[in-house]
Amino acid sequence: MKTWLNKESLNHCEGDYYLIIGSPVKHSLSPKMHNLAFKLNNIPATYFSLDLKVDELPEVIKNLKNDKNFKGMNITYPLKEAVLKYCDELSEVSKLTGAVNTVKNEDGRWIATTTDGIGFFNGLNDNNVEVKGKKILLLGAGGAARVIAAQSLFEGIDELIIFNRTLQKAQNLKEKLQETADKTGVKIRVFPLEDEDRLSKEVEESDILVNATSVGMGSDDNSLIKPEDLHENLVVCEIVYKEKTELAKEAEKQGLKVIDGLPMLLFQGAESFKIWTDKEFPVAEVQQKLFDN
Ligand code: ATR
Numbered sequence: 284m285k286t287w288l289n290k291e292s293l294n295h296c297e298g299d300y301y302l303i304i305g306s307p308v309k310h311s312l313s314p315k316m317h318n319l320a321f322k323l324n325n326i327p328a329t330y331f332s333l334d335l336k337v338d339e340l341p342e343v344i345k346n347l348k349n350d351k352n353f354k355g356m357n358i359t360y361p362l363k364e365a366v367l368k369y370c371d372e373l374s375e376v377s378k379l380t381g382a383v384n385t386v387k388n389e390d391g392r393w394i395a396t397t398t399d400g401i402g403f404f405n406g407l408n409d410n411n412v413e414v415k416g417k418k419i420l421l422l423g424a425g426g427a428a429r430v431i432a433a434q435s436l437f438e439g440i441d442e443l444i445i446f447n448r449t450l451q452k453a454q455n456l457k458e459k460l461q462e463t464a465d466k467t468g469v470k471i472r473v474f475p476l477e478d479e480d481r482l483s484k485e486v487e488e489s490d491i492l493v494n495a496t497s498v499g500m501g502s503d504d505n506s507l508i509k510p511e512d513l514h515e516n517l518v519v520c521e522i523v524y525k526e527k528t529e530l531a532k533e534a535e536k537q538g539l540k541v542i543d544g545l546p547m548l549l550f551q552g553a554e555s556f557k558i559w560t561d562k563e564f565p566v567a568e569v570q571q572k573l574f575d576n
Contacts, residue, residue: 297352298327298328298329298352299327299328299329299352299353299354300328300329300330300331300352300353300354301317301328301329301330301331301353301354301355301356301357301559302330302331302332302333302347302353302355302356302357303330303331303332303333303356303357303358303359304332304333304335304340304343304356304357304358304359304362304366305334305335305358305359305360305361305362305363306334306335306336306360306361306362307334308332308333308334308359309332309334311332311359312548312573313330313332313357313552314330314331314332315573316549316552316569316573317330317552317555317556318330319565319568319569319572319573320552320556320564320565320569323565323568324560324562324565326560326562328354335362336361337361337362337365340362340365340366344366344369347388348369348391348393353388354387354388354559355385355386355387355388355555355558355559356385356386357384357385357552357555358383358384358385358386359384360426363382363383363384363397363426364381364382364383364426366383366386366395367381367382367383367395369393370383370386370393370394370395371392371393371394371395372392372393372394372395373395373396374395374396374397375463376396376397376400376401376430376433376434376437377395377396377397379433379459379460379463380397380400380429380430380433380459381429382397382399382426382429382430383395383396383397384396384397384398384399384551384555385397385398385554385555385558385559387558387559394558396558397430398550398551398552398554398555398558399427399430399431399434399547399551400430400431400433400434400435401434401550401551401554402546402547402548402549402550402551402552402553402554403430403431403434403493403520403522403546403547403550403551404434404435404438405546405550405553405554406542406545406546406547406549406550407491407518407520407542407546409546409550409566410540410542410546412491412518412540412542414435414438414439414440414491415438415439415440416439416440416441417440417441417490417491418440418441418442418444418488418489418490418491419435419440419442419443419444419489419490419491419492419493420444420446420485420486420489420491420492420493421435421443421444421445421446421493421495422446422447422476422492422493422494422495422496422498422507422508423445423447423494423495423496424445424447424449424452424453424455424456425452425495425496427495427522428445428447428456428493428495428496429456431493431495431522432445432456432460433460433463435469436460436463436464436467436469437467440469441469441470442469442470442471442472443464443469443470443471443472444471444472444473444474444485444489445457445471445472445473445474446473446474446475446476446478446482446485446507447473447475447476447496448475448476448477448496450473450474450475453473453474453475454473456473457471457472457473476507479509482507482508482512483509483512486508486512486513486514486517487512487514489517490516490517490518491517491518491520492508492517492518492519492520493520493522494507494519494520494521494522494528494530495522498528499528499529499530499531500523500526500528504528504529505529506528506529506530506533507530508530508533510533510537513533513534513537513539514539515537515538515539517534517539518539518540518541518542519531519534519539519540519541519542520541520542520543521541521542521543521544522544522547523543523544524543524544524545524547524548527543531543545574549566549569549570549574550566552564552569553566
């Protein structure tokens with residue numbers, strides 16, 4: 284039977300450790316990022332990846348709950364929601380989205396949040412994209428879209444416009460976010476993706492376009508946005524970083540500012556690191572050593 288104790292990497296670990304759990308995690312860049320950050324900060328800890336499916340989670344959690352050397356973890360697909368019930372404290376954004384990507388183990392109490400949304404916005408900030416007072420058009424209402432939408436309410440934006448293939452999902456998201464949006468003064472509107480005229484109009488009036496759908500990866504997959512609807516004042520954001528989507532290619536061709544998923548990856552990691560260690564994540568060094576070709 285597969286248990287976390289049989290994992291080769293963990294058997295070699297003696298001191299404090301952190302994990303990324305999910306499946307697949309073999310190609311995750313998080314171990315490289317965090318181990319480098321630990322090294323540069325002289326923190327004697329190790330970060331491992333642990334491939335886990337939902338049904339394997341309870342037993343692993345039981346072991347982790349009793350392990351003083353376990354200091355925290357990142358959680359990725361398909362466990363972001365499954366981990367929720369084992370956490371003792373949830374951040375506002377995790378409560379709003381039902382998602383957790385970071386757990387800190389504080390003497391057996393698991394403090395949880397998701398840093399994906401804040402990572403996305405810190406990534407924009409690092410690329411000199413101002414979001415205050417801006418209109419954001421979000422494509423999608425899945426896991427990634429939900430955390431970006433929830434975080435956007437705390438970023439001083441003026442308006443969030445969500446388009447999704449399944450309108451009901453976008454409506455559910457709006458409903459969930461409405462109370463917070465009322466408090467922070469953000470307007471939210473939702474539309475079905477199939478309303479092409481509305482989409483064209485809203486793209487025209489938006490400052491930042493975020494594609495949080497899986498559409499456009501793969502060369503035979505068309506962009507959800509018509510090339511003629513793009514305009515020079517629009518910043519186009521993708522959440523994937525391994526490949527360039529059709530939308531990103533077209534936006535670049537037209538000379539627009541395009542941000543891929545790499546800043547989000549880097550800055551969600553930075554935020555998790557800060558939560559765990561109270562130390563700054565060496566963003567520039569990690570970027571230079573791991574991502575600059
Ligand atoms: P993730 O966790 O990466 O966000 P997800 O939760 O499965 O993944 O969400 C995928 C998003 O892409 C959803 O918004 C989905 O739309 P539906 O809610 O209607 O399913 C969107 N999506 C996927 N394939 C799509 C397609 N062919 N056209 C339009 N939207 C699509």
